[in-house]
Amino acid sequence: MVNRIKAVRESLKLSQREFGEKLGVSRDVISNIEYGRVQPKELFLKHICQLYRVNEHWLKTGEGEMFDESPEETSKLDEALSIFKSLRPEFQDYALEQIKKLAELQDKS
Numbered sequence: 369m370v371n372r373i374k375a376v377r378e379s380l381k382l383s384q385r386e387f388g389e390k391l392g393v394s395r396d397v398i399s400n401i402e403y404g405r406v407q408p409k410e411l412f413l414k415h416i417c418q419l420y421r422v423n424e425h426w427l428k429t430g431e432g433e434m435f436d437e438s439p440e441e442t443s444k445l446d447e448a449l450s451i452f453k454s455l456r457p458e459f460q461d462y463a464l465e466q467i468k469k470l471a472e473l474q475d476k477s
Contacts, residue, residue: 372427372434374402376420379434391415 377387377398384402385395391412400406408416417424417436426432437445452460 369408369428370402370404372430373398373408373416376416376422376427376434377402380420390419 377384380387382390383395384398388395388398391398392415393412397406401408413427414424416422417427421436423432423434423436426434452463455463
């Protein structure tokens with residue numbers, strides 16, 4: 369499993385420091401996991417899967433696809449969420465309504 373954690377990090381083109389920061393741990397923790405000196409806890413694995421949209425079954429067994437979504441989709445979603453969070457509440461409401469209208473329009477096509 370430690371090789372798969374490293375594969376996820378490398379696939380995302382993140383350093384150990386960057387990967388760890390987003391997970392709330394230090395570079396040393398990531399290094400220790402990748403070198404097999406420390407076994408990651410179940411909660412940590414779930415956090416990797418949630419944060420980076422990694423397929424939990426793949427992470428644990430190596431079977432299936434690495435990601436639940438492609439990294440490109442993840443990047444777009446992360447960008448949209450970042451922009452949305454930066455808006456004032458009244459603009460968030462407006463943006464959400466526009467997204468709903470776009471989804472309805474797409475469903476009609």
